[in-house]
Amino acid sequence: MPVTRALFDQVMVPNYNPAAMIPVRGEGSRVWDQDGREYVDFAGGIAVSCLGHCHPVMVNALTEQANKLWHLSNVLTNEPALRLAKKLTDATFAERVYYANSGAEANEAALKLARRWALEVHGENKQEIIAFHKGFHGRTFFTVTVGGQPAYSDGFGPKPGGVQHVEFNNLESLAAVMSDKTCAVMIEPLQGEGGVVPGNEAFLKGVRELCDQHQALLIFDEVQTGFGRTGTLYAYEQTGVTPDILTTAKALGGGFPIGAMLTTAAIAAHLKPGTHGSTYGGNPLACAVSEAVMSVVNTKEVLDGVKQREQWFRDALAKINDKYQVFKEVRGMGLLLGAELNDKFKGKARDFLNAGADEGVMVLVAGMDVIRFTPSLIISETDIAQGMARFEQAVAKVVAAHA
Numbered sequence: 001m002p003v004t005r006a007l008f009d010q011v012m013v014p015n016y017n018p019a020a021m022i023p024v025r026g027e028g029s030r031v032w033d034q035d036g037r038e039y040v041d042f043a044g045g046i047a048v049s050c051l052g053h054c055h056p057v058m059v060n061a062l063t064e065q066a067n068k069l070w071h072l073s074n075v076l077t078n079e080p081a082l083r084l085a086k087k088l089t090d091a092t093f094a095e096r097v098y099y100a101n102s103g104a105e106a107n108e109a110a111l112k113l114a115r116r117w118a119l120e121v122h123g124e125n126k127q128e129i130i131a132f133h134k135g136f137h138g139r140t141f142f143t144v145t146v147g148g149q150p151a152y153s154d155g156f157g158p159k160p161g162g163v164q165h166v167e168f169n170n171l172e173s174l175a176a177v178m179s180d181k182t183c184a185v186m187i188e189p190l191q192g193e194g195g196v197v198p199g200n201e202a203f204l205k206g207v208r209e210l211c212d213q214h215q216a217l218l219i220f221d222e223v224q225t226g227f228g229r230t231g232t233l234y235a236y237e238q239t240g241v242t243p244d245i246l247t248t249a250k251a252l253g254g255g256f257p258i259g260a261m262l263t264t265a266a267i268a269a270h271l272k273p274g275t276h277g278s279t280y281g282g283n284p285l286a287c288a289v290s291e292a293v294m295s296v297v298n299t300k301e302v303l304d305g306v307k308q309r310e311q312w313f314r315d316a317l318a319k320i321n322d323k324y325q326v327f328k329e330v331r332g333m334g335l336l337l338g339a340e341l342n343d344k345f346k347g348k349a350r351d352f353l354n355a356g357a358d359e360g361v362m363v364l365v366a367g368m369d370v371i372r373f374t375p376s377l378i379i380s381e382t383d384i385a386q387g388m389a390r391f392e393q394a395v396a397k398v399v400a401a402h403a
């Protein structure tokens with residue numbers, strides 16, 4: 001039986017529409033498809049593959065743990081889970097860790113914890129969750145409802161209640177709806193899916209102050225910005241704001257599914273035995289890989305290297321733009337960068353993605369107007385140069401087609 005893209009339509013639920021080619025192998029920031037065609041990977045599995053593909057440190061950790069112990073369930077704890085939790089709490093504001101298997105699940109835990117905390121500390125009249133238009137927090141029904149794109153949450157029947165949305169980077173719009181009934185504010189310090197939009201510093205500080213004023217919890221969703229992506233282990237370190245709860249996933253496992261919610265001991269105390277859980281959460285394989293990824297990512301060399309690579313990306317994109325005038329601006333932090341198309345190419349981000357794939361470079365979009373780059377944090381200068389040369393070819397083709 002040939003395994004082709006056509007088989008996808010025969011056997012898969014059609015909620016995705018993947019590209020025609022099927023990758024079969026990856027190494028570093030290069031990927032090969034079934035026909036042996038090679039691609040430079042500027043997508044990194046959507047901000048997941050922070051050490052590229054098949055990094056030896058990850059392969060070793062995975063195979064070593066695979067020969068020891070795969071799974072126990074949370075009736076028992078395990079060494080990799082405890083070691084990783086110690087490292088995460090040592091490296092952040094947090095004192096307690098809850099493990100999940102994805103970003104959505106980490107956020108689901110954060111929202112449930114916030115509601116339970118409010119109930120136990122402040123009583124029944126403090127349930128409002130406030131989040132932001134264009135925010136993205138995952139696809140479970142609670143998290144997708146808190147996310148700010150109704151298109152993703154409509155059409156599934158009654159939504160979880162007590163959720164409001166306000167404008168990102170607009171403090172007055174938040175202040176207008178906050179009250180002592182506010183239980184938590186959930187925010188991405190830099191909106192990823194919503195178009196690679198950094199929260200400005202004054203805004204984020206203001207959000208923190210409003211939360212303090214109304215005794216509401218501040219939840220930072222760092223599923224996309226976290227684990228070195230912006231040049232610090234977590235983006236909050238650069239904002240001057242410390243959240244009460246932080247969620248992390250994507251790069252946390254470097255390609256192995258894992259998510260986590262980090263918080264303080266006082267807040268964590270409200271998830272008492274039996275209140276929440278996950279069969280796979282804290283699985284030894286996932287935690288062993290994540291621990292190994294962290295040993296590489298959370299080093300000065302790699303984090304400083306992110307800043308250097310950001311500059312290489314920005315320089316290359318500026319050069320392309322000088323020649324072809326396609327971008328309105330390039331924005332983002334570290335290796336979470338978005339090139340917003342100018343009016344002439346508005347709505348055409350996908351054309352650039354497709355043209356890129358034809359030229360042998362994988363990029364992402366964030367909405368219809370932004371081309372997004374979330375490569376490996378250790379992508380080489382050569383890979384960036386070759387990928388950008390291919391991307392320039394792609395831009396030339398799209399521009400020619402629209403002339």
Ligand SMILES: *Cc1c(COP(=O)(O)O)cnc(C)c1O
Nearest residue numbers: 102103104136137138192223224
């Ligand atoms: C990807 C993402 C999620 C969802 O993560 P999953 O692992 O797909 O559930 C949540 N929040 C943000 C900010 C994300 O980028």
